[in-house]
Amino acid sequence: MNPEARSIELRNVSRWYGNVVAVNDVSMTVGAGITGLLGPNGAGKTTLLNLMAGFLPPSRGELTVGGRPSWRNPGVFSTLGLVPERDSVYAFLSGYDFVRSTARLHRLPDPDAAARRAIGILEMTEAQDRRIATYSKGMRQRIKVAAALVHDPQVLLLDEPFNGMDPRQRLQMMDLLEQMAAEGRTILFSSHILEEVERMSGTIQVIVGGRLAASGDFRAIRRLMTSRPHVFLVRSSADRVLGAALIGRPAVTGVELTARGLQVRTSDFGAFSRELAGLCRDGDIRLREVLPSDESLESVFSYLVAS
Amino acid sequence: MKRPGAIFGLLNPVVLRITLRATLGRKRALVFMLIPLVLILLTVALRLTATSPAWPPEFLGDFGFSVVLPLTALIIGTSVLGAEIDDGSIIHLLATPVSRLSVVLSKFAAAAALTVVFGAIPEYLAAAIARGFTDKLSLGLLAGAMVASIGYNALFVLFSLLTTRAIAVGLLYLLVWEGLLGNFVGGVRVLSIGQYSVSVANSIARTSALNAHLTVQTALIMAALVTVVTLAVAARRLAAFTIKGDAV
Numbered sequence: 001m002n003p004e005a006r007s008i009e010l011r012n013v014s015r016w017y018g019n020v021v022a023v024n025d026v027s028m029t030v031g032a033g034i035t036g037l038l039g040p041n042g043a044g045k046t047t048l049l050n051l052m053a054g055f056l057p058p059s060r061g062e063l064t065v066g067g068r069p070s071w072r073n074p075g076v077f078s079t080l081g082l083v084p085e086r087d088s089v090y091a092f093l094s095g096y097d098f099v100r101s102t103a104r105l106h107r108l109p110d111p112d113a114a115a116r117r118a119i120g121i122l123e124m125t126e127a128q129d130r131r132i133a134t135y136s137k138g139m140r141q142r143i144k145v146a147a148a149l150v151h152d153p154q155v156l157l158l159d160e161p162f163n164g165m166d167p168r169q170r171l172q173m174m175d176l177l178e179q180m181a182a183e184g185r186t187i188l189f190s191s192h193i194l195e196e197v198e199r200m201s202g203t204i205q206v207i208v209g210g211r212l213a214a215s216g217d218f219r220a221i222r223r224l225m226t227s228r229p230h231v232f233l234v235r236s237s238a239d240r241v242l243g244a245a246l247i248g249r250p251a252v253t254g255v256e257l258t259a260r261g262l263q264v265r266t267s268d269f270g271a272f273s274r275e276l277a278g279l280c281r282d283g284d285i286r287l288r289e290v291l292p293s294d295e296s297l298e299s300v301f302s303y304l305v306a307s
Numbered sequence: 308m309k310r311p312g313a314i315f316g317l318l319n320p321v322v323l324r325i326t327l328r329a330t331l332g333r334k335r336a337l338v339f340m341l342i343p344l345v346l347i348l349l350t351v352a353l354r355l356t357a358t359s360p361a362w363p364p365e366f367l368g369d370f371g372f373s374v375v376l377p378l379t380a381l382i383i384g385t386s387v388l389g390a391e392i393d394d395g396s397i398i399h400l401l402a403t404p405v406s407r408l409s410v411v412l413s414k415f416a417a418a419a420a421l422t423v424v425f426g427a428i429p430e431y432l433a434a435a436i437a438r439g440f441t442d443k444l445s446l447g448l449l450a451g452a453m454v455a456s457i458g459y460n461a462l463f464v465l466f467s468l469l470t471t472r473a474i475a476v477g478l479l480y481l482l483v484w485e486g487l488l489g490n491f492v493g494g495v496r497v498l499s500i501g502q503y504s505v506s507v508a509n510s511i512a513r514t515s516a517l518n519a520h521l522t523v524q525t526a527l528i529m530a531a532l533v534t535v536v537t538l539a540v541a542a543r544r545l546a547a548f549t550i551k552g553d554a555v
Contacts, residue, residue, distance in 0.1 A: 050549075050550045053402065055398070055401070055548065055549055055550040056549050056550065057547075057549070072546055072547060074401070074403070074404050074405065074406065074546075075404050076404075077402055077404045078404050080402075081402075082398070082402040084395070084398045084399075084402075086395040086398070088394045088395035088396040088398075089396060089399060090325060090328075090329065090399070092328055092329065092332050093328075101324075101325060102399065102403065104320075104321045105319070105322075105400070105403040105404075105405050106403055106404065107404075144399075147399065148402070
């Protein structure tokens with residue numbers, strides 16, 4: 001198939017509401033394979049996905065899905081599937097009814113077969129006859145994905161698909177997305193939790209403050225994440241002694257004595273935690289508290305952006 | 308040229324079915340199921356106690372056309388699309404290639420059909436209890452109530468696309484536009500769904516108790532015009548349906 005038919009193109013796309021700029025001059029091409037749209041909450045990820053799905057017009061710039069603009073063009077949904085973040089489905093329908101109705105809205109020739117296939121892929125066959133109202137959050141997420149997949153779209157957009165899933169369901173969903181990407185589809189998902197997507201392969205686009213802040217492949221971003229400096233607040237029975245010992249260690253890049261305890265900077269989290277334990281044991285120092293002090297998502301993302 | 312039946316091709320059976328199930332399943336369904344019950348009970352009570360022979364057109368015209376029909380249509384018409392927009396489930400319908408005109412027409416058809424069942428037919432039954440099934444008043448009120456079911460729902464479906472406070476706006480329209488201004492300003496009657504309905508009812512029932520002020524031709528033409536225009540605006544509005552993102 002023509003690669004254009006499954007690509008999402010954004011050229012200098014901006015979207016603002018009054019004085020608030022939600023998406024700021026973003027250009028990107030999302031092609032076949034998996035792409036993660038990452039960024040802290042409020043970064044503009046959902047706005048971008050809504051722009052792509054045609055639920056918002058760009059204030060400026062051009063946006064096409066499969067070569068066609070998506071705004072005011074419901075026809076794009078013949079090749080596009082959307083899994084919205086909001087957990088609102090027709091809860092009075094059974095899972096099967098919901099997916100089959102979606103198949104009929106797509107005017108598929110055999111809606112029953114399409115619904116069974118999509119439900120099978122998501123391993124929801126056992127629960128398909130229960131009303132969606134009785135589903136857990138993870139099951140609702142999966143039935144939404146089944147509905148979005150029912151017409152076998154070339155492009156699939158998923159807004160925070162791992163929210164509310166337990167680790168096993170998350171792994172299963174990642175496998176499914178990778179499998180669909182391997183079949184040549186374009187899969188774009190958003191997430192605000194970097195660790196959530198740590199084991200995936202593919203491309204990531206980092207959005208911070210409405211701007212495309214960084215992009216690259218998962219491995220490069222992962223390396224940056226593990227080698228980024230961590231800052232910890234350490235409180236012990238002998239801060240001065242511990243601080244002097246810590247500064248002599250290669251994993252530690254800085255120590256500061258503060259009123260609240262020791263502020264320790266390290267580039268190697270694993271080595272630091274082993275050495276800290278060893279030093280305390282050898283020096284008979286009692287460790288009272290070890291707190292990560294820069295673990296906010298914003299600091300992680302801004303570090304990635306700066307690199 | 309398209310066949311007159313082509314409009315039915317625009318109705319989407321899946322949207323119709325889901326809308327009917329959703330609307331009947333919501334708590335507010337109790338309200339529009341109770342209203343016709345009150346109408347029938349009051350009619351029976353009046354039939355047993357009223358002394359003036361003019362009570363049927365007065366009561367069924369006033370209570371039926373100023374309260375029962377507009378309120379039933381208001382509750383149903385604002386919820387067929389409005390409730391799904393409020394809770395976000397509309398996105399599952401809109402993330403498909405179904406034309407927005409088809410979505411609007413199917414939602415409107417579901418609302419109009421429900422209003423016929425829970426408004427127009429009870430109005431006819433009440434008239435039949437008062438005067439008999441084939442009496443001119445009964446048939447006139449049924450015809451007028453059908454016009455009300457269609458016109459009000461087109462308007463209230465549009466309101467639900469224009470504002471998140473569609474019920475309040477609809478009440479304002481009924482109380483201020485139709486109720487207050489309609490009584491004092493003659494021109495308003497030409498733009499009043501209530502007037503179209505009672506005027507059509509009056510063309511068959513022929514009673515001054517209905518307070519009809521338009522000819523049946525004007526009423527029918529204006530009702531058709533208002534319905535078509537409001538539905539067209541609603542479809543355009545739905546085609547430009549937007550969801551705000553997380554940054555605001």
